[in-house]
Amino acid sequence: MLYKRGKTYWIDFTAPDGQRIRRSAGTTEKSQAQELHDRLKGEAWRQIELGALPRVTWDDAGLRWLDERQDKASLNKDMSELAWLQTYFRGCFLDELTRSRIQEVLEIKRNETSPSTANRHLALIRAILNRCIEWGWLYHAPKLRQYPEPKKRIRWLRPEEAACLVTYLPAHLRDMAEFSLATGLRQANVTGLCWEQVDLIRHVAWVHPDEAKCRKPIGINLNATAMAIVLRQTGKHPVRVFTFRRKPVKQTNTHAWKKALLKADIHNFRWHDLRHTWASWHVQAGTPLERLQEMGGWESVEMVRRYAHLAPEHLAEDxxxxxxxxxxxxxxxxxxxxxxxxxxxxxxxxx
Known part of the structure; x- marks a missing residue:
C-alpha cells in the first residue's frame, strides 16, 4: 500500500517470504510512487518464487564494497575513483552495466588522463562486479579489455640533483624529503610516522601492518642521516614525528614542493620518486636485491628487479x-x- 509522511509517499508491503518492505518512494507524485511500489513488489515475487536475482544499483554495490574493504590500504584511492564513476553510473542497475557501456566510460577516463589511470578504474569496476557475483547480485560480470600501457622509465635523481632539490625546500619538507631518501619509506608512512613507532635507543623504527601497502610490518634501520633528522623533530609534537608549525603534515605535493622542483630545474618528478631514488642508489651501491626487498617492504623480489639494470657490474667479465x-x-x-x-x-x- 501507499501512505504519506508529510508530502512524500511511502511504500509498505509484505513479500512472499513474509519480509516486510517499507521505504520512501522519494516522490510527492502518487502515480510515480505506485509505479515504484508495483515494480518492487513484482521483483520481490520473482526473487522468492522464481529464484531471480535482486536488482541492485551500482550505488549500493559501491557502498557495500567500501564497507567491506575498510582495512584496504588504498581505500582512499577507491573512494576517489568511485566518486568519478558515480558521475556515469549513478542509479544504474548492475544488469544494465554492459561491456560496451563500461568501456565507453573508461574511454572518457583514458582520454582525460592516461591508459594506466583508465586501467586502475577498470580494475576497481572488475573487482566490485566480481564481488557482486559472490553476494548473489549478478550471475556473471562482463569481460573488460585493458588498455595497453607503455613501459615507463624509473624516475630517480643523481645525488647532486637531490642535493640541489632539498636546498630549495622549506625546512619541514626538506626533513621529510631527506628522511625519504635515507629510508625509502612511502609518503604516507613518512607523514604518518608517530613517536611510538620510533626507538631512539636502538636506532630503529617500524611501520604497522595496517599502515603498510603490503599489509605486513616493515622494520626500518635508522642510519646516521635518518637519526639526525628524527632527533631534530623531538619536542615539536607529542604524537607525530614530522610537523609544520607544530601540526601534523597531511600533504607533501604542495606549492612549495612544486616551486622547489622548478627552481632545481627538475621535471617529471613526483614525491614517490624519492623512493625510486633511494632504491636506485642502494642498487648502485651494491645492496643485494633480496635485502632491498626487505628494507623497502615489497611483496616480491620481482618488484625490485626493475632497479637491477642500474648495477650491471656483475656482467663485466661476460x-x-x-x-x-x-x-x-x-x-x-x-x-x-x-x-x-x-x-x-x-x-x-x-x-
Whole structure:
C-alpha cells in the first residue's frame, strides 16, 4: 500500500517470504510512487518464487564494497575513483552495466588522463562486479579489455640533483624529503610516522601492518642521516614525528614542493620518486636485491628487479669475452685497436 509522511509517499508491503518492505518512494507524485511500489513488489515475487536475482544499483554495490574493504590500504584511492564513476553510473542497475557501456566510460577516463589511470578504474569496476557475483547480485560480470600501457622509465635523481632539490625546500619538507631518501619509506608512512613507532635507543623504527601497502610490518634501520633528522623533530609534537608549525603534515605535493622542483630545474618528478631514488642508489651501491626487498617492504623480489639494470657490474667479465673476438679484427684493416690505459685516462679527464 501507499501512505504519506508529510508530502512524500511511502511504500509498505509484505513479500512472499513474509519480509516486510517499507521505504520512501522519494516522490510527492502518487502515480510515480505506485509505479515504484508495483515494480518492487513484482521483483520481490520473482526473487522468492522464481529464484531471480535482486536488482541492485551500482550505488549500493559501491557502498557495500567500501564497507567491506575498510582495512584496504588504498581505500582512499577507491573512494576517489568511485566518486568519478558515480558521475556515469549513478542509479544504474548492475544488469544494465554492459561491456560496451563500461568501456565507453573508461574511454572518457583514458582520454582525460592516461591508459594506466583508465586501467586502475577498470580494475576497481572488475573487482566490485566480481564481488557482486559472490553476494548473489549478478550471475556473471562482463569481460573488460585493458588498455595497453607503455613501459615507463624509473624516475630517480643523481645525488647532486637531490642535493640541489632539498636546498630549495622549506625546512619541514626538506626533513621529510631527506628522511625519504635515507629510508625509502612511502609518503604516507613518512607523514604518518608517530613517536611510538620510533626507538631512539636502538636506532630503529617500524611501520604497522595496517599502515603498510603490503599489509605486513616493515622494520626500518635508522642510519646516521635518518637519526639526525628524527632527533631534530623531538619536542615539536607529542604524537607525530614530522610537523609544520607544530601540526601534523597531511600533504607533501604542495606549492612549495612544486616551486622547489622548478627552481632545481627538475621535471617529471613526483614525491614517490624519492623512493625510486633511494632504491636506485642502494642498487648502485651494491645492496643485494633480496635485502632491498626487505628494507623497502615489497611483496616480491620481482618488484625490485626493475632497479637491477642500474648495477650491471656483475656482467663485466661476460661483457669482456667479446673483446677477444674484436681483437681479431685488428689485423684486417679495422680501427678497433684498444687504447692503452694512459690514453683512456686522458680521454676521461678531458671529457
Amino acid at each position: 661483457s669482456a669475452r667479446i673483446d677477444r673476438v674484436l681483437s681479431q679484427l685488428q689485423g684486417h684493416g679495422t680501427n678497433m685497436a684498444q687504447p692503452d690505459k694512459t690514453t683512456m685516462v686522458k680521454t676521461l679527464v678531458t671529457t
